[in-house]
Amino acid sequence: MAAIPYTSGMLSMNAQPETDTTEPGTHDRVVTALRQLLGERLSTSAAVREQHGRDESFHRAHPPDAVAFAKSTEEVAQVVRICATHRCPLIPYGTGTSLEGHVAALHGGICIDVTGMNEVLEVNAEDLDCRVQPGVTRKQLNTYLRDTGLFFPIDPGADASLGGMTATRASGTNAVRYGTMRENVLGLTVVTADGRIIQTGGRARKSAAGYDLTRLFVGSEGTLGVITAIRLRLYGIPQAMSAAVCSFETLEGAVNTVISTIQSGIPVARIELLDEVQMDAVNRYSKLDYPVQPTLFFEFHGSESGVAEQAQAVGGLAGEYGGSGFKWTCAQEERNHLWQARHDAFYAAMALRPGCKG
Ligand SMILES: Cc1cc2nc3c(=O)[nH]c(=O)nc-3n(C[C@H](O)[C@H](O)[C@H](O)COP(=O)(O)OP(=O)(O)OC[C@H]3O[C@@H](n4cnc5c(N)ncnc54)[C@H](O)[C@@H]3O)c2cc1C
Incomplete structure (x- = not known):
């Protein structure tokens, strides 16, 4: 993989530079380009920007310049490429329930909201795994699994998105027995900061092939890429x-x-x-x-x-x-x-x- 310049890609709060290095007017050019791509699925309304610039913590809102509502991995990649070309900050957004100011757009830029990508893509009951889009929430997945005799145990207090839970390496009350997102994410589809689409991990329980990139992205809080699909471990509902x-x-x-x-x-x-x-x-x-x-x-x-x-x-x-x-x-x-x-x-x-x- 080529090295990714620091300011060209995903910048969530923790990775934002001390000072804004973007050229004046850059964000306007990005908004214009994204408007052509997404039409009405790009919002610059004050209420939508405000909502996406805050989480559940005490930090005040830092609204992005616009919010892009993406519908597919390819569309996410196009949004990322536009932002990368213009060196414009980009912040992925799940359900905004994080507690440390994660989604605050300290230097403006684009918030990419993936809540519209909310389908369960496959369930392999025999192999105890499934693949979901990032906007699926933990409760939505368990409702979907109800008739299969399986469940997904990671349960932070909020009904967070599985993309956000992966990005924050969330845990919950079941961690003592079932672990956290670290133990339960088997693989990912990720759009990296330069707009490439990569697959990490896989379904085999025993594999030493390749770098363990899945673990790198789990807990990376939106700084390394936008997660667009997640393969998760499932468990049988106990008797x-x-x-x-x-x-x-x-x-x-x-x-x-x-x-x-x-x-x-x-x-x-x-x-x-x-x-x-x-x-x-x-x-x-x-x-x-x-x-x-x-x-x-x-x-x-x-x-x-x-x-x-x-x-x-x-x-x-x-x-x-x-x-x-x-x-x-x-x-x-x-x-x-x-x-x-x-x-x-x-x-x-x-x-x-x-x-x-x-
Ligand atoms: C009442 C309450 C109780 C909680 N209890 C717990 C607990 O017990 N244990 C625990 O671990 N946590 C807990 N949390 C925090 C919880 O883990 C987070 O709220 C959740 O994991 C974040 O998911 P989200 O969809 O809301 O993400 P957001 O808040 O939208 O985003 C969080 C971070 O993830 C990034 N992100 C979101 N989606 C993606 C994506 N698709 N690709 C890349 N990056 C992305 C964002 O850029 C941001 O940096 C609790 C929160 C609340 C409000």
Whole structure:
């Protein structure tokens, strides 16, 4: 691959130069060229630019000069080539739920929104993999998979796009058992900063061929290319799932329970720690009435006897470290309620101080 000049390609916030080196009027020329390519799918409206210049964090909006709504890999490549020719910053955009100002257009330029590329391209149930366009969200994929007996486990609190989740190397509550996006992306289609379309990785589980470019792009936050398709690992939905909650007198007791659980090799699917302040926030926001104490949320996956065994083993360990009221349940409604409360923890924390941002 040829070296890519620093200012010619994808520049998300972290990679933007200290000063804007683009020639005056450059961005206008790019907007004109993109208008010819995309027609009404290029927006310069203030509201659309503002929406694409901010994420869920406290950072104020830095709107791009225009937002390009791409529909295909080839179209993304054309947009990238136009921006590269004019050395104009380009920022990919998924659902804008990131938390570190990722999508802020500090030096203007073009935001490329791929939410319109939202098809599940293939599902290989026997091989436990699928291929999706970047605008497919994690919930959309799981709804699509519902009748196959398979699921995709990575679940950041937000219903983020799989392109954005790949670009931020997202994780979630299932990370302890299923890993993060790093372990679950098998391959990518990427438009690199000079507009070339490349494929990385593949379906073979055992392969040492070539550079591991997939890992380079996973977590690159839009700085190396626009991801236009993602091959993901899938898992069979476990026969049984149970959830448990346990309160502790001390934070140390909760932490020691986690350490012992992992060291004992108990294959917990989810394990999350909330301190007493967060529990108070979650109780108020999600209308729960758990003790306002350091608390662990657990989930166990396996056979019916397996999940009962895991829950009992963890309950025993928790008791040794001052855990009380260890309650576990297989009831789906209760499990969903518990994990929805966890996914809303960010908003619950913000609600403690109205008007604040995360
Ligand atoms: C309530 C809440 C809870 C969260 N919980 C967790 C959590 O538990 N664990 C965790 O890891 N994260 C968590 N997050 C953050 C979450 O991971 C990100 O919000 C998500 O991964 C970003 O996806 P997105 O589609 O919104 O991307 P965006 O916010 O649109 O973009 C994020 C970055 O990815 C780049 N990008 C987007 N799409 C592409 C693409 N197709 N190609 C190349 N680059 C692209 C953008 O340029 C930007 O740099 C949480 C967020 C919220 C709001």
